[in-house]
Each structure stands twice: as structure tokens, then as C-alpha cells.
Amino acid sequence: MFLEVSYMEILESGTGELFHPPDPDGFREWVHKHKNTRLVSKIMSEQEAIARFVQDGDYIGTELYGTVRAPMSLIRELIRQGKKHLKVAGQGVHELDLLLAADLVDCLDITYIGWELYGISSILRRAVESGRVKTAEWSNAAISWRFKAAAMGVSFIPVRSMLGTDTFKYSAAKIAKDPWTGKPVCLLPALYLDVGLIHVHQADEYGNCRIEGISGFAVELARASKKLIISAEEIISNEEIRRYPERTIIPYYLVDAVVPAKYGSHPGEMCYRYWRDEEHLLQFYRDSADPEKTRAYLNRWVYGCSSHDEYIKLVGIERLKKLEMEIGGR
Amino acid sequence: MNTKYNEVEFLICLAASLMEDGTTAFVGTGIPMLAAALAKKTHAPNLVAVFEFGGTGASLENLPLAVGDSRTFHRAVAASGICDIMETAQRGFIEYGFLGAAQIDMYGNINTTVIGNYWPPKVRLPGSGGANDVGSHCWKNIIIIRQHDTKRFVPKVDFLTTPGYLYGPGTREKAGLPPNTGPYRVVTNLALMDFEPHSKRMRLIGLNPGVTVEQVLANTGFDLLLADNIVINSEPTEEQLRILRKEIDPEHYYI
Numbered sequence: 001m002f003l004e005v006s007y008m009e010i011l012e013s014g015t016g017e018l019f020h021p022p023d024p025d026g027f028r029e030w031v032h033k034h035k036n037t038r039l040v041s042k043i044m045s046e047q048e049a050i051a052r053f054v055q056d057g058d059y060i061g062t063e064l065y066g067t068v069r070a071p072m073s074l075i076r077e078l079i080r081q082g083k084k085h086l087k088v089a090g091q092g093v094h095e096l097d098l099l100l101a102a103d104l105v106d107c108l109d110i111t112y113i114g115w116e117l118y119g120i121s122s123i124l125r126r127a128v129e130s131g132r133v134k135t136a137e138w139s140n141a142a143i144s145w146r147f148k149a150a151a152m153g154v155s156f157i158p159v160r161s162m163l164g165t166d167t168f169k170y171s172a173a174k175i176a177k178d179p180w181t182g183k184p185v186c187l188l189p190a191l192y193l194d195v196g197l198i199h200v201h202q203a204d205e206y207g208n209c210r211i212e213g214i215s216g217f218a219v220e221l222a223r224a225s226k227k228l229i230i231s232a233e234e235i236i237s238n239e240e241i242r243r244y245p246e247r248t249i250i251p252y253y254l255v256d257a258v259v260p261a262k263y264g265s266h267p268g269e270m271c272y273r274y275w276r277d278e279e280h281l282l283q284f285y286r287d288s289a290d291p292e293k294t295r296a297y298l299n300r301w302v303y304g305c306s307s308h309d310e311y312i313k314l315v316g317i318e319r320l321k322k323l324e325m326e327i328g329g330r
Numbered sequence: 331m332n333t334k335y336n337e338v339e340f341l342i343c344l345a346a347s348l349m350e351d352g353t354t355a356f357v358g359t360g361i362p363m364l365a366a367a368l369a370k371k372t373h374a375p376n377l378v379a380v381f382e383f384g385g386t387g388a389s390l391e392n393l394p395l396a397v398g399d400s401r402t403f404h405r406a407v408a409a410s411g412i413c414d415i416m417e418t419a420q421r422g423f424i425e426y427g428f429l430g431a432a433q434i435d436m437y438g439n440i441n442t443t444v445i446g447n448y449w450p451p452k453v454r455l456p457g458s459g460g461a462n463d464v465g466s467h468c469w470k471n472i473i474i475i476r477q478h479d480t481k482r483f484v485p486k487v488d489f490l491t492t493p494g495y496l497y498g499p500g501t502r503e504k505a506g507l508p509p510n511t512g513p514y515r516v517v518t519n520l521a522l523m524d525f526e527p528h529s530k531r532m533r534l535i536g537l538n539p540g541v542t543v544e545q546v547l548a549n550t551g552f553d554l555l556l557a558d559n560i561v562i563n564s565e566p567t568e569e570q571l572r573i574l575r576k577e578i579d580p581e582h583y584y585i
Contacts, residue, residue: 064398065396065398068383068396068398068399068400090457091459110457111457111458111459112456112457112458112459112460113457114455114456114457114459116396116397117359117360117395117396117583120454121456124454124456125454128451128454129450129451129453129454130450135449137443137457137458139458139459139460139462140382140416140459141413141416141462141463142462144411144412144413144416145413148413159420160420160466160467160506160507160508161416161420161466161467162462162466163466163505163506163507164493164496164501164502164505164506165439165462165490165492165493166443166489166490166491167443167491170448170489183506184505185506213384213400213403214381214383214384214385214409214410215409215410215411216383216384216398216412217383217411217412217413218411219411219413220411269399269400271399271403275400276396276399278395327400328392328400328401328404
């Protein structure tokens, strides 16, 4: 049975604010004008990368999430440089807790901010219950599919999540009558980012990247970003990249900066390289219940270090070697 | 409750017993992960555990601490990404989903977003995460709630994060959700519930040892239906407890 509908009927609109409306043509023009296909070295420090590519008021996205392959060295630098009035896609934990604690976030497209086995985020509670940070609701799949729509270069994607719920009602999605089935379908607005931040296992100097293990939403987020900052555990040769091109998950032309950052995901884990720093995370989680202790954490671990190298010295190489021993192999 | 085991251990064993061999389960952190690991080591060695950020078919020899950590794809058959996993669920491949809840109503609708008004909220909870997707796309959803009381079992959830049977029979499909999907069981520290097929309302089908029907009703903030034959749920076996304590969670992260 083929149901002919001459226009797409919108059945319902979410009441949540659309913090960053999709603009596929604007994105196309930006990419055309700014992205470079020449093989030029993009190696730089985290200080330079954040200073050059992130501005106050930007919409930023991070991948994967706080305790797993998150770009923590870049996040700490973002906080040191005090980039303000950020809009953020909230699918995370430690990285977003830190940004919220430093009071750098105005708007949050939230899906989940919490500590899984430990419990809920005290920092999120303080930020949102006080009315300081505005929120719109999404599911994990919805946020990822919003990146996917942007990666496709379109303005929305139809899905079957969020239907019938308050998650939809407080989102900025729409429900339309599917022109083919006639059934309600949820339309998610594409989420094009000003800046994406991703930590990878290996990259060459031009920005060709490899990720081991699960790819989370790196594929989509990388392609949904106007500017993309990569931090990498290891810099490898372009010759090595060309031997296994099928392993390049993010090609260089998407990338604006490549920041060498061994242990860049600490205190989170990096699969096959080092396990999460449970003691550090648990201490942070406990401290985060108290605003003053949260401030003390930032003073010590973020503001108190001028670079990722200093942070690593503060953590201590013996501790990091121990975390390397604790990670499971293949 | 029996001194031989604690409530969490009981919940894990009860949830594990609901998992079938040779099927697929969407597994989140906490009790579902332990239940899936236990099921794999006992009656369901061919259970395929699926984790939302990309792991499919992990061995679960070591307990994951997060839904994206490396243990969720250790010795797995595939390590992809969240879009692939969620699209797999949306295409109808995932049989069981596991969900937790801060609040639940008689149609199995779940709140994990806010307590009180939406803005500004009295208590801000973590949000949907993958729960809305799991609740929307899996064929059968099992909801695990550690504390069965009237604060959690409420007439109306403050915020409907994840769809159950919404407002009764047919409303799920009318909203556009896939037919023949929805909540399947609710497991708590007091009892086991299902959903009566015609009304789609929550129904008591099993009592945990030592718990009475009156106790369950007194701790439920809505009219709970009663099955004709309410059984007593089985206690964990010595073997289940041994595997759980010695092999699955020897560090006692959860139990």
C-alpha cells in the first residue's frame, strides 16, 4: 500500500530551544573556503590548537566520553584559556563536569551526564537546578544521529526514537507524518559543530587518524565539525597510514590541528594502552559534591598545570605505567 | 531477606534467569551487566551482549565499569560505533533491553530526567542516555529497580523519559513506535511484575521470598494488578552466588 502525501505534514514540534540551527549551505561554503586538501603538517601544541580554533560562544562537541577515550588534555586546555559561553552536546561525564564546574557552558543539548556506577553528577545538578545552564533533551542515539545528519550534509534525519515522550517534548525535534508509511516519524535537526575535539590512538602529521576498539561517534562527529582538533597518543608516519588506508577512520582533510598527547585521555582509559584511573576518578566524584572541593580540584589539576606535560608529571609516570599494566590485551 | 545473599545479588540472579540462550540483549552498566555475565556463565552461553557505544558479543570475563569501556568489546565479535548499534536496534534485531528508573508508572513509562518541573528542576537527573532508544526499539524491555517504594512507583512520572505503554493499549503504536515492542518485566527488591496483555497495566506475578502481596501493594503508588497465580521467585543457588562473587565481581564494585 503506497500512501501518497504531497507535502510533509508536521504533527508536533518539540518545545526545546534549538541552540544551533542546521545550515547545510553555510557549512558547505565554509568547508569549501577553509578546508585544505594539501598535505601540510598540522602538528601543534594544545595551547596553540585551542587558541587558534576555539572562540567564545562556539558550539563544541567531544568524543567519546569522560572516562573512555575522551580528549581530556584538550578539555583542560580549553578551561585554562577560559573559552566562555560555550554550547555543548552533552553525552559524557568527566569532561562535561569540568566544563560546567569552570562555568564555561551556557547551553547544553543533554542526553546523559552522570557517573554510571557511582551515581548522578553533583556538578550538573548545581549548574541546571540554579538555572545557570539551559538544557534541551535528546537520547544518545538522537545526538549521534544529529551528527550523522550533519555528516551527510543535510538538515535533518528521520528516526523512531523519542516518539511519545517528554524527551521529545523538551527537545527541538519535530514529528511528521512519514510520506511513505503514513506513520509518525521523529525528525532530528542536524547538529553541525563549530569545533569537534577527538582523542585517537594514532595520527600522522597531516591528521589521518586511527582509532582502536569501538569508534563511538567519532566517524560522525569528525564529519559534522567545521573545525576539528585531534589529539593523539602516538604520531605515526604517512607511509604507515598508506600501508593500511582502510584503517583511517578520520582522513586528514577533516582535521585542522594534530596535538601529540600521550596519556591524553587520563584519568579516563584508552583501550589497549591504559586503564582508567579509578582512584583519581572516585576522588573527583566525591569532591565534586562540594563546590569548594571542586574548585580545589580545578586549581590543582587544570589551572595548576600550564600544559599537558606538566599534568602528566603531576600524575606521575609510575602511576601511568601501572595503568598501562592494568589494561586488558586483545 | 535471607542472610545468605543480599538484595543486589538476588536482583542479579532474578534478572539473569529472564535471559534466554541464543538471543540478543542490550546491556547497560550495573545490574544488567552482571546479570548478562551470570547468564552467559550458567544457562545462556550464547547470549549476545550488545553495548550502545559499539561492542557486540563481548566475553564479559571482566566486569565493564562503563558502557563504552574496553571490557565491553573484549574478545567481542565486533567493535563498531553507536549509530551502528542503535540502527541495529531500530531495525529490530535486539530482543531484550534493560532499563533502570528513578520513577515508573503502571504502563511502564520511565523517568530518568528530572524530579519536579522541567525548568528549573528540583532535582536534575542524568537524562535519557540510551534509555529512550532501548525502550523504543527493543522487543522486550526488562526494568530493574532496586528500591520498590511509592516514591518510585508513582501514578504519573514527573517526566516521561523512556516510553513504556504510554497511556494504554494502542498508544505506543499510535505515537509511531514499532508494534509489539514494550516493557516485558519489572524486577525489584520485592517482586516480579509483567504487563497484563489487554490493558497493558503492570501486574504482580512473583514475590521475592519472605515478601507479602500486601507489602508490595503498600509500596506501589498506583493500582497494581494481581496475577491469578502469584509464584514465589526462586532464591539464588549456591553456584550462582559463587560465580557472582568469585568470578564476576570479585572486586565488589556492585555487590
